[in-house]
Amino acid sequence: PVPASKLKGEEAWPTQPFPVAPKPFARQSVDLTEKDVSPYAENSEELKGLLKMLDKRIYAPPSIDPVLLFPGYDGAAEWGGAAADPENGIIYVNSNEMPWIMQMEAVDEENTSASFGERIYSDNCAICHRSDRTGLEFSGFPSLIGLKATKTKEEVAILIAQGKGMMTGFPEIPDNEMEALLDFLFDENTKQEVTSEKQSTYPLPYKHKGYTKFLDSKGNPAITPPWGTLHAINLNTGEYIWSIPFGETPSLKAQGITGTGCENYGGAVVTENGLLFIGATKDGYFRVFDKQNGNLLWEYKLPAPAFATPAMYEVNGKQYIAIACGGEKLGTEKGNQIIAFALE
Template identity: 50%
Template sequence: MKSPKSLLLIVALLCFWGCNDEKDQTINWPDYLGGPDRNHFSALTQIDSTNVQSLEIAWTYATKDSGQIQANPLIIDGILYGVSPTVQAFALDAETGKELWTFGDPLTAWHSTSRGLAYWSDGGEARIFHSIGPHLYCLDAATGQAIESFGDGGKIDLHAGLPEVARDKFIISNTPGTIFEDLIIMPVRVSEDAGAAPGDIRAFNVETGELAWTFHTIPHPGEFGYESFPSDAYLNDEVGGANNWAGMSVDVERGMLFVPTGSAAYDFYGGNRPGENLFANCLLALDARTGERIWHYQTTHHDVWDRDLPAPPNLITVQQEGKSIDAVAQITKQGYVFVFDRETGTPLFPIDEVEVPASEVPGEMTWPTQPVPRQPAPFARQDYTIQEDGINHAAPDRAELLERLASTDRRPFAPPGFGGTLMLPGFDGGAEWGGAAADPDDGVIYINSNDMPWILTMVPTQSDVALAEYSPGERIYRIHCSSCHGADLKGSQQGNFPELLTIGDQLDRSTIAHIISNGKGMMPGMAQLSKEERNSVIDFILGLEKIEAAEVTTTSEAPSLPFKSTGYHKFLDADGHPAITPPWGTLSAIDLNSGNYRWQIPLGNEPGWHEPGSGTENYGGPIVTASGLLFIGATKDGMFRAFDKRTGRLLWEVELPAPAFATPSTYQVNGKQYIVIACGGTKLGTKKGNQYVAFSL
């Protein structure tokens, strides 16, 4: 039942809309993914199924740099706030695309990505919050200038409030913070290897930058969940993570913050962290004002598969047994949707604790059960369903693929092993950071998903004796870099982890050094390396290292963990297509009132594939409108599409200047509705771009 406060708000809004002609209104996209409920939803109706085919480009804006853009821009009172590929913030006139201000220097690029900005206003002053590397900047929304009264001259260090041992560890934020009253609660990205910083949830005052509260995701003595880790885990320099990197949702009326967390580090071996590992892989409901835990649910116990919760949950209302229930729905990399009563954490569909295989890796103690919701059915294919007929029939090397499939462990929740574990959905999901869209009142959720198989293989960690045989640069490379870029520097297919053999032809030495120290894309920074060590590894990568192993002693120590993965390897055919049959990307509409599907369709067309409707890998989410439309880019083929959200029927598509691995925004200025999306390409080996493109009728 709606509270009296809610009813008064609804009446006030109806009066406002009734007294103001919508065609003259300016209607905002004021928050990341549309609002604090993260529903990617707009009440705009000017563009609908009868006229969407008439959309044309209204304006474009080209940034001064190029590369991947994941940002979901904000539009407030006719001004668009966005982020460039090198994390330069900017403001544009939302009607024309004319640049109003920029912040940051694109020539001293920060080699990461940003999914957008946060906005706060007290009704007079307005502020933009923007993360660059380990710092959160506070900018004047009107001028783009840093507000020097915030923190240290306009910025705070995101290490603030973490233990001293984490002071020099890699930590950045590439997802906007969540605003609640006078607080900004920050998501952070940390390393996924041994030695990661802890992923504590922290809130800061929006005016001063002072730390307001901290929630320990690796509990301290006396805190709930402390027994789920070894007693010294919160002090252990090699146990970290359990961070929120995907962003959060907030129920403003209830003052409840919903925080999805990732795995504890190291991702693939947990012999040094036996137990369930709360609050890793949890949906946390916290008091937004104090950070106190209200309830939690763990979606993966003792994660050894990198099953981070990848997106903010959706705050929706569903109807069950004649009752209206305010719910929270969490999508997952596994292809599950977990749905709970928002206030109590009670599951709205039964969840079974299913017995799963034990690990055979020495020292690993996987948890004996894992939670699986009975409804909805998974929106992505599961590894245990793949048999011989599920292998790509057009693959030129199908016999070899069948042989490799037969050697993998495909049992449900098969733990990482030495022979290879099929990961489907893969490390990137299933669902990913683009998140799901929802009409908050009808209980239907819209999810784009990947069906990309990967293979996870464990190997013994090289001993100090073995590593001592290498030159200093190669030793550091093998400890920190080889699991992704390969011992041979050849990287992985499709550009997820680039080859380094020709890196010297693409980047100068200072840029390589900056990336090693600060990270880029999925790569965490390694600020702990000394200048000498950094130069040694650069020399090795560039083929310039002349020093023999005995001549230099490095301080970079190998992790003490006895086992590690061989890296992130997609299961592909000789042509570079997924080894399994299509579709490789889907778009689904799921009715969370009943748990049943409205529809599911392939999303995108794989470049170079012989048939349409194959689906492609996709990153970035959809938006939905009250007029019944769903807009989405996200696909490898570089198209921007509009669907009928009721049926999944394609209504309109256009090729973008570069693929849009981002979530679009929609807004209205002076009576005209616009749809805008960032087109940076680059990911998945696609061409680079640098444009924001806005469409209107």
């Protein structure tokens, strides 16, 4: 059995799967104690108090009480997936160890003083940029206060409709709602109200409070490193061949602290002759590892982080590997470049 939901009207499924092997390649929320608060955090006592009050049970459902979601909303392995050696039954998977705080709150009765644009913002934008538009910079969600000083309405309308970086697009927002939303974002609220259309769907009693990472005062994960890892797992036996920290945290590396790992998005490519190629890390490096033992063979600083999986190809008998250096995600430098390397 797993924890039941305390939210009125919600019934969580009573059981969930618990795989026997391989063992998890990321720590689990239930494993964390006060001893796991980062030794590099300047506000460690505050973090210990917060960690103590968080619900750390595995499969803890959304609740009015804060839940430690670990692995976080993005998962451990992320969207990039694993690389595979089908001949030997081995997978190579990079993982994140970024904890998040999940919390719900009761929905107040409709605020009749809110403008139409504010209600559109609340429905579509507040979950990331917060109800007061201050955002969560450390979590990658910028403040929208003073937006008119840096962008035009036309630019913002395109961004909302098409999305950008880690932000998804909202092409489904009708023109009248988009106009009201832009007025609200640009502090030109007209208090436009829509009274002729009645809500036809069931009113939701709860809403998500937003995507909040469990971070220290410097914006680093609040738990002990490693914050990113890379693993080779034998699927024939379920055993780990090797596991290593993946990536570095530049601010700590400058102090001589290495091996912390970092957030990473994007998978690896492995070759028959024993190489593993991967970008993915927030620190912006492209790395080559020995797939047999995880030893780092080569690394190259990219013009921007490559949150992508490399592509390998051949031209006139010569082998190349290319990767998209988009950057921008996680507050990193924008790249918009594709870098290719020739293999000797």
